[in-house]
Amino acid sequence: MLKKRLVGMVVVKDGWAVQSFGYNRYLPLGKPECLVENLDRWGADEIMVLSIDRSISDRGPDLALLERLAQLGLETPLIYGGGIRSVKDGVQVIQMGADRLCVDALIHNDIETIRGLSQQLGVQAVIGVLPISWSNEHIKWFDYRTKVTNLLSDQILTDLAEVVSELLVVDWLNEGKFGAFDPHLVTHFPDKEIPLIAFGGLSQSEQIIELLSMPNISAIAVGNFLSYKEHAIQLIKEEIIGSSLRPPNYESRYTLMSDV
Numbered sequence: 385m386l387k388k389r390l391v392g393m394v395v396v397k398d399g400w401a402v403q404s405f406g407y408n409r410y411l412p413l414g415k416p417e418c419l420v421e422n423l424d425r426w427g428a429d430e431i432m433v434l435s436i437d438r439s440i441s442d443r444g445p446d447l448a449l450l451e452r453l454a455q456l457g458l459e460t461p462l463i464y465g466g467g468i469r470s471v472k473d474g475v476q477v478i479q480m481g482a483d484r485l486c487v488d489a490l491i492h493n494d495i496e497t498i499r500g501l502s503q504q505l506g507v508q509a510v511i512g513v514l515p516i517s518w519s520n521e522h523i524k525w526f527d528y529r530t531k532v533t534n535l536l537s538d539q540i541l542t543d544l545a546e547v548v549s550e551l552l553v554v555d556w557l558n559e560g561k562f563g564a565f566d567p568h569l570v571t572h573f574p575d576k577e578i579p580l581i582a583f584g585g586l587s588q589s590e591q592i593i594e595l596l597s598m599p600n601i602s603a604i605a606v607g608n609f610l611s612y613k614e615h616a617i618q619l620i621k622e623e624i625i626g627s628s629l630r631p632p633n634y635e636s637r638y639t640l641m642s643d644v
Contacts, residue, residue, distance in 0.1 A: 388596050389430055390617060392423035393583060393607030396435045396449065396466070403608045404436070405560035407515065407528050417452050423610070424460045426617045431460050432486070432552075432605060434513075438467025439489040440529050445477050454481035465513060471500040478505060486552060488513035492527055495543045502547045511581070512548040515556035518568035526556050541575045548578075550602055555584030560608055563588045570598055581605050589623040596624070 394416050395404045401419045402410040413419065416433060423431045433453070435446045445467045453462065458481075465486035468474050477485050485505075490498050491512055502510050515526040516536060525536040544551065553573065558564035564585035573580065579602035582595050587609040595601050610617060 388601065389603040390428060390592075390621065391430045391432050391463075391581060391583075391603050391605040392419075392428035392610055392617060393605045394419045394423070394431065394433045395607060396433060396446070397437050399446075399449070403560060407526070407556050407559065409560075416449060417456060420453055420458070420462075421456050423617065424456070424458045427621070428460055428617050430463055430484075430603070431458070432463040432465070434486070435464075435466025436528070439469075442469070443467055444469060445473055445480075447476065447480055450477065450480035450482060463511065465511075468501075470497060471504055474501040474510075475504060478509065484509045484511060486511035486513050487548075488515075489529065491540065491544065492529075495547065498544075498547045507547065508549045510548045511550045511552055512544050513552045513554065515554040516569055517555070517557045518566050518572065523569065523572060523574070528556070536574070538574060541578070545575060545578050550579045550581055552581045552583055552605065555582075558585035559583075561585045562609075563591060565591055565595075567594065570595060570601060573600065576600055579603075583607070589620060592620065593624050 394401050396416050397410055401413040401416040403413055404410055420431055438446060450464060461483040463484045463486055464477050464482040468477065468485060468487055468490065474485055487498055498510065515528060517524050517526065523536045524533045526533045553569055555565050555569055558566060565582065570580060570582060580600050581603040582601055583605035586592060586604060586606050592604050595604055
């Protein structure tokens with residue numbers, strides 16, 4: 385059985401890493417590169433950086449941030465999302481050092497551009513982002529730019545299944561809340577074949593173990609709750625050892641002062 389992953393999430397707004405609460409309130413945490421470097425050292429299986437204000441302002445990908453991240457010499461695979469408007473943008477993101485990319489606004493605007501990204505970079509390099517909620521026995525899809533919520537249509541999922549390798553399903557209503565991820569988003573997700581990365585309100589080992597047991601879950605993404613405790617990734621992995629998650633990874637490439 386393929387091992388599932390624990391993804392460290394870094395949300396960026398106005399150039400700063402932030403703690404996000406329901407796509408509405410933001411608490412500054414510091415420089416994104418500091419959080420990314422810690423996640424790399426502490427054993428995340430992947431690191432996802434989401435620049436959440438780039439598409440709204442039509443500024444394109446944050447290439448300056450990607451350049452700073454490239455200088456860190458990361459050993460952990462890096463996923464970048466934010467401001468990708470075209471195939472050219474996506475290719476540039478990969479050339480700047482990201483291993484994969486994710487798209488959100490393009491799902492609303494231009495599925496054909498996502499198809500072009502998949503053809504140019506490979507489907508495995510493209511992840512779709514769906515902020516969703518569970519309401520009145522239906523899954524609803526939130527557009528963070530317009531603040532409009534609509535039913536998640538079968539046609540959108542059919543189109544996405546052809547052009548992305550995974551979907552990041554974001555419990556946007558519960559993002560930032562302790563232990564609040566709504567499992568209905570996974571158990572009632574209409575497409576049972578496409579792999580899902582669960583994100584939003586995930587903080588407790590019991591939640592993570594339950595989600596990892598679901599066949600359509602390929603990874604768990606944790607953001608806010610990794611920012612206030614050193615080695616939080618390792619601690620989570622130790623608490624759920626025996627599950628299908630990859631085992632803890634302890635840094636070995638940094639020389640300790642006591643060894644000098």
